[in-house]
Amino acid sequence: MIALYNIPFLAVIGLVLVGLYAVLFRRNIIKIIIGITIIESGVNLFLITLGYREGSIAPIYTSSPGGLMAMPVPQALTLTSIVIGVAVLALMLSLAIHLFRHYGTLDAREIGGKEE
Amino acid sequence: MLEFLDPFLKTFETGTGFWNPLVWATALVIAFLAMYILRGFGNKQFKTGTEQTKAFLSGNPEYEKQQMHIKGSNMYWGFTESLGWLFHQLKKMHTGNVSDYVLWFVIVLAVLLLVVGGI
Amino acid sequence: MNTIDFLLMHAPALIVATPLLGAFLTPLFGKVHARLRSGFVLLIVLLTCLLVGLLSYDIFITGGIHTYVFGAQDLTLPVVRILFEVDAMSMFMALISVILALVAVIYSWAYMKDNTGLDKFYTLVLLMTTGMLGMELTGDMFNFFVFLEITSIASCALIAFWTNKGKSVEAGFKYIVISTIGALFVLFAIALLYGQYNALNIAVLANAIQFTFVDRIALVLLVAALAMKAGIVPMHMWLPDAYGRSPAPVTIILVGATQASLYGVFRVCFTLYGDVITLPQVSIGWIMVLLGLITILVGVIMALLQSDFRRLIAFGAVAEIGYMFLGVGAGLAVLGAPEMTSVGLTAMKGGIFHIMNDALDVGLLFLVAGAVYYTTRENSLDRLGGLARNMKYTTVFFIIGLLAISGIPPMNGFASKLLIYESTYQLNPVIAVIAVLSSIMLLAIFVKIFYSVFLGPALPQFHTVKESPRSMLLAMGIITMIILFFGLFPDFVLTTIVEPAVNALLGYQEYIAQVLPGGL
Numbered sequence: 116m117i118a119l120y121n122i123p124f125l126a127v128i129g130l131v132l133v134g135l136y137a138v139l140f141r142r143n144i145i146k147i148i149i150g151i152t153i154i155e156s157g158v159n160l161f162l163i164t165l166g167y168r169e170g171s172i173a174p175i176y177t178s179s180p181g182g183l184m185a186m187p188v189p190q191a192l193t194l195t196s197i198v199i200g201v202a203v204l205a206l207m208l209s210l211a212i213h214l215f216r217h218y219g220t221l222d223a224r225e226i227g228g229k230e231e
Numbered sequence: 232m233l234e235f236l237d238p239f240l241k242t243f244e245t246g247t248g249f250w251n252p253l254v255w256a257t258a259l260v261i262a263f264l265a266m267y268i269l270r271g272f273g274n275k276q277f278k279t280g281t282e283q284t285k286a287f288l289s290g291n292p293e294y295e296k297q298q299m300h301i302k303g304s305n306m307y308w309g310f311t312e313s314l315g316w317l318f319h320q321l322k323k324m325h326t327g328n329v330s331d332y333v334l335w336f337v338i339v340l341a342v343l344l345l346v347v348g349g350i
Numbered sequence: 351m352n353t354i355d356f357l358l359m360h361a362p363a364l365i366v367a368t369p370l371l372g373a374f375l376t377p378l379f380g381k382v383h384a385r386l387r388s389g390f391v392l393l394i395v396l397l398t399c400l401l402v403g404l405l406s407y408d409i410f411i412t413g414g415i416h417t418y419v420f421g422a423q424d425l426t427l428p429v430v431r432i433l434f435e436v437d438a439m440s441m442f443m444a445l446i447s448v449i450l451a452l453v454a455v456i457y458s459w460a461y462m463k464d465n466t467g468l469d470k471f472y473t474l475v476l477l478m479t480t481g482m483l484g485m486e487l488t489g490d491m492f493n494f495f496v497f498l499e500i501t502s503i504a505s506c507a508l509i510a511f512w513t514n515k516g517k518s519v520e521a522g523f524k525y526i527v528i529s530t531i532g533a534l535f536v537l538f539a540i541a542l543l544y545g546q547y548n549a550l551n552i553a554v555l556a557n558a559i560q561f562t563f564v565d566r567i568a569l570v571l572l573v574a575a576l577a578m579k580a581g582i583v584p585m586h587m588w589l590p591d592a593y594g595r596s597p598a599p600v601t602i603i604l605v606g607a608t609q610a611s612l613y614g615v616f617r618v619c620f621t622l623y624g625d626v627i628t629l630p631q632v633s634i635g636w637i638m639v640l641l642g643l644i645t646i647l648v649g650v651i652m653a654l655l656q657s658d659f660r661r662l663i664a665f666g667a668v669a670e671i672g673y674m675f676l677g678v679g680a681g682l683a684v685l686g687a688p689e690m691t692s693v694g695l696t697a698m699k700g701g702i703f704h705i706m707n708d709a710l711d712v713g714l715l716f717l718v719a720g721a722v723y724y725t726t727r728e729n730s731l732d733r734l735g736g737l738a739r740n741m742k743y744t745t746v747f748f749i750i751g752l753l754a755i756s757g758i759p760p761m762n763g764f765a766s767k768l769l770i771y772e773s774t775y776q777l778n779p780v781i782a783v784i785a786v787l788s789s790i791m792l793l794a795i796f797v798k799i800f801y802s803v804f805l806g807p808a809l810p811q812f813h814t815v816k817e818s819p820r821s822m823l824l825a826m827g828i829i830t831m832i833i834l835f836f837g838l839f840p841d842f843v844l845t846t847i848v849e850p851a852v853n854a855l856l857g858y859q860e861y862i863a864q865v866l867p868g869g870l
Contacts, residue, residue, distance in 0.1 A: 131538075135337065138531065139330050144523070147329065151530055158538050165545040189544070192492055196537060199499045203530050206503060210510060210523045217516035226520055227327030250768060252760040252838050296736075296807040303731025303802035304657040307794070311654065321652055325587055329524045333531055335584045340535075340574045347634060348566045 123164040130157030144214065144221045148207045155200045162193045354404070361405040362418040362434040365444065366484045368398050369451075373476035380469040388459055391472045395452050398479070402448045406441045410850055415864045417489070429551045429865060435489030437861060438850035442702070443486040443613045445847070446709045449832070450606040451479045453825045457717055458599040460819035461724055471511060478504040478603055485610045489865070491540045491622075492550050494614065495533065498579075501607050502529035509596040509604070521591040528588045532575040539571035552622055553865035556858055561626040572618045573634065579611035582675060583645040586668050590656075593664035598720020601660070602713040605667065609705055612671065616678060616855060624858030628686035638679025639777075643784055645672030650791045654798075657731045660719045662799060663712065666755065666792060670708040676785065677701020677770045680777050685856075693776045695852065700769025702855070703848045707754070707762045707836065714751040714829045715796075718744055721818040721826070722803060731802045738804040740815040745804050747826045752800060754833050756793035762836035765844075 130153055137150025166186035172179070174187040211221070218226050311318050357364070372394030380387040409416065418434040419425050425433070454475065462468060481501030488494050506529065510522025544550055546565065547558045559565060578585040589608075593601050619627060619634060627634065649669030656662040681698030684690040721744050728734050738745045754761035757768075767789060775782035817823075836843050854861070 135333075138333050138527070139337070141330070147527065151527065151534075154531065154534050158534050158541065161538065162541050165541060188550075189541075192541075192544075195492075195496060199496070202503060203499070203526065206506060207523065207526055207530075210506075210519055210526070213510070213513055213519045214516070214523060217519065223330060224326075224328050227329065227524075229327075248768070248772060250759070250765065250840070252765075252840065256760055256838065296809055299807050300735050300809060301802065301806065303734070303798065306798045306802065307654060317651065318655055321648065322655060324584075325590075325652070327587075327591070329527050332524065332528055332585070332587050335587070336528075336531065336574065336578050339578075339585060340570065343570045343574055343637065344567070346637065347570050347632060348563075 120167075120169070123160060127157045127161040127164070130154070130160065142222050142224050144211050144223055144226075147223060148204070148211065151207070152200070152204060155196070159193050159196055159200075162189045162196065165189050357401065357404060358408055360418070361401050362416060362436050362487050363420070365398060365401050365405065365487065366434075366480055368401065369394055369476045369480040369483070373473045373480065376472045376476065377469040380472075384468070387469070387472060391455055391476065394476060395448070395455050395479070398483070399448050399452055402441075402444050402483075405436065406445055409436065409438055409441045410846055413850070415854075415860060417864055425865065427866070429549070429554050432493055433489040433551060433553075433865065434487050435553065435861065435864060436487050438854035439613070439616070439702075439852075440486050442706070442847060442851040443610060444483055446609065446706050447479065447482040447486065447606045450602055450709060450713060451475070451482075453713065453717070453828055454599040454602045456828070457602070457720070457822055457825035458597075459821040461599055461720060461822065462597065465511075467511075471508070474504045474508050475599075475603065478508065478607065482603075482606050482610045486613055489552050490550055491543065491552060491555070495537055495540060498536065498611070498614070499533050501610065502526065502533060502579075505529075505592075505600075505604055505607055508600040509592050511597055511600065515595075518595045521588075521595040524588050525592045528585075529579060532578045535571050535575040539568040539575070542568040542571075551865065552617070553862045556622050556624055557862050557866055559623060559625055561629060561632070565623075565626075569618070569623055569634070573615055576611050576614045576618070577641070577675075580608055580615065580675075581645075581668055581671050582641050583648045583668065583672070586645065586649070589668055590652075590661045590664040593667060593716070594658060594661035598660075598716055598723070601716045601720075605709050605712055605716075608671070609709060612674060612705070619682060620855045621858045621861050624861075627682065635679050635681075635683025635685065638675055639683060639774075639781065642672045642674075642676030642679055643781060645669065645675060646785065646788045647672075650788045650795070653795045654791070658729055659722065659731055659734070659799065659803070660716065660729070662731075662795065663715045663719055666715070666795060667708075667712045669788060669792060670704070670712060670755065673767065673770060673785065674701050674704050674708065676774065676781070677704060677766075680770075680774050680781070684777065690776075693773050696769055697773035697777070698852050698855070699844065699848050700766050700773060702851055703769065703844065704763075704766035706847075707766045707833075710829050710833050710836075711751055711755040711761075711763055714747060714826060714833065715755065717822065717826050717829070718748045718751060721822050724822070725815050725818060726812060731799065734803045735806040735812075736804075736808040737812060737815065739808055740812065741804075741817050743823055744818050744826075747830055748800060748804065750830050750833060752793070752796040754837070756796060757789045758793070760837045762833050762840065762843075765837065765840035 134150045134154030134157060137153065138147050141147060141150065166189035168183050168185055171183040171185040174184040174190070214226060215221055220226065372391065376387055376391060379390045405416070415435060415437040417425065420432045422431055425431070458471070462471060465471070478501055481497045481504060484497035485494060485501060488497065506522045506526040509525055510519045512518045540550070542564055543555055546562070547555055549555050549558065581589040593604060596604065626632065646669050649665050649672060653662050653665035653669065656665060677697050678701035681694040681701065684694040721741070722734065722737065723729060725741065726734065726737070750761070754763045757763040771782050771785055774785065
């Protein structure tokens with residue numbers, strides 16, 4: 116049963132690799148942005164998974180019914196990270212709108228290749 | 232003398248040498264003064280504004296300013312042409328494509344993981 | 351207690367809080383009148399300068415490390431609060447950041463006068479200052495990540511400020527993609543360390559660290575991601591785009607943000623991994639030396655090909671970051687060997703002194719480039735020429751910047767580069783030879799700019815070009831005075847500011863003992 120608790124970590128590696136593939140090998144700017152969001156989801160999943168203790172309950176009680184509680188600190192870190200991710204996503208999408216208005220294309224290779 | 236000037240006047244010492252900029256600057260000022268005094272011994276009899284002070288072109292006509300202007304990208308032409316293979320390789324690597332930038336990061340990360348991480 | 355003691359006790363928090371509060375109050379003042387807003391921003395930056403000066407006087411002259419606990423009166427163990435831990439190295443970087451912010455705000459009065467949306471510009475400038483100062487003062491890893499992201503988001507919006515030009519928006523997009531990927535990998539490494547040791551505080555982590563497999567992965571991720579944000583080759587390619595296409599006052603603060611990421615690399619290597627970095631199977635020092643050499647070479651070679659004014663200076667800035675990495679890497683490589691301590695100490699002093707010198711020199715060059723663009727509206731070296739007749743003061747400032755960045759005596763660049771040359775020569779002569787040759791090539795590159803922009807025949811289209819506005823000259827003058835002061839009295843600066851910083855960086859035991867007395 117130990118292997119069952121390692122599945123989230125494998126999912127993290129998978130998400131980060133899929134996200135990196137999208138950033139590295141896709142030419143559409145929107146797909147690059149989606150790739151960054153997938154990497155961010157992977158890292159957030161990693162943060163939450165670190166806080167789980169076997170057989171624990173959610174750390175939301177002030178007078179708990181007893182037993183082990185999952186660690187609350189990684190959950191706070193993940194909330195901060197999600198908020199930062201939303202801000203960055205909004206900024207990237209607005210820049211993508213500006214880029215499309217200027218260049219008429221969303222191809223990263225063509226936009227980057229134009230010197231002056 | 233005034234003691235608060237002491238930290239400003241110390242010599243800068245590396246392990247194997249020293250450098251004192253105030254001594255250097257004083258030597259430079261004395262050299263300039265000597266040059267200025269020597270210049271004062273020169274011939275002062277010339278008329279400004281006539282042919283005696285204009286640049287000498289050996290009788291050639293003076294071209295327009297636009298034709299005489301050396302552009303910035305024409306300088307060091309010999310250098311960039313003779314080492315052209317190096318410059319062209321490097322310039323081609325700077326593509327401007329954001330995916331290539333992240334690809335370089337992943338390559339450096341992989342190399343560092345192999346060397347330091349010992350995977 | 352009197353005001354000075356009160357200010358000193360709360361200074362680490364006030365240094366970060368003042369620009370943050372000022373950033374969000376700026377649009378209110380902007381609605382009243384534009385000049386009121388400019389005065390308010392200058393007041394906020396001057397207040398921050400005052401606080402940084404006060405705290406740095408206390409830390410450099412009387413020594414010691416200040417800690418500031420958020421949310422409690424005293425520090426209790428186990429450490430659960432967010433801490434700001436300020437030692438001499440943090441104060442050194444904070445001095446650089448605040449000088450650059452002050453100069454940028456003064457410069458932007460005239461430069462950004464004709465632009466709209468200046469409310470948002472000044473808000474973002476103050477937010478960027480907050481982020482930089484927070485990155486440099488903090489003692490908590492996740493707090494470092496949050497301030498890193500604040501700086502990246504504010505910088506990206508400022509780089510893409512001229513949204514009517516496609517090139518600026520593209521540079522901002524590339525910058526935010528690179529920054530976000532770097533920051534996500536930093537967060538991944540922080541999560542790895544948290545999972546191992548159940549701590550986010552740098553001092554607690556440094557006390558508990560062993561060199562297991564997961565720690566090694568975390569070290570590599572942190573160094574690679576923060577080095578990418580600092581502009582080390584081959585991950586440097588965002589730097590010429592971002593520096594070359596943003597407004598000039600933004601570029602000078604961006605230099606400070608880049609160096610705050612470099613400070614992050616040093617903090618991780620020397621303090622967080624201080625116990626284990628001298629083990630023989632860790633070769634981070636030699637890797638840093640190698641990366642520094644490649645950065646210097648590629649920066650200098652690529653700079654020769656450019657024909658755009660600011661892009662060329664940006665490649666010069668890449669080469670200068672290589673010098674800093676080279677100096678500190680050489681110090682790290684010989685850290686374990688007791689017979690080479692004086693060599694390592696000299697190399698580190700040179701590298702860290704060069705951080706401040708490079709910020710000032712490259713800043714001055716970018717300000718001159720901005721002044722030329724402001725008066726002539728031309729960016730390309732092919733079309734500029736003969737401007738020394740019209741802009742006399744700007745030419746003198748450019749000559750001083752040129753001499754300083756290529757390491758010609760008596761400017762400040764010579765003092766720090768002399769330390770790097772002499773110490774790396776004893777490590778391996780090839781390193782010193784490459785460093786000296788690259789300095790000569792930097793001189794060649796900047797003489798190329800000087801000749802093509804300022805000397806040459808008086809072109810007819812530049813007859814009406816006037817001298818730069820006075821606020822720009824004032825900003826350039828402030829930096830020049832600091833450069834000349836550092837150049838004429840290098841020993842004073844070295845013993846007062848640089849040596850405490852190097853000792854604080856190497857003395858990770860005092861850093862830990864401030865939080866965990868007795869070393870748990």
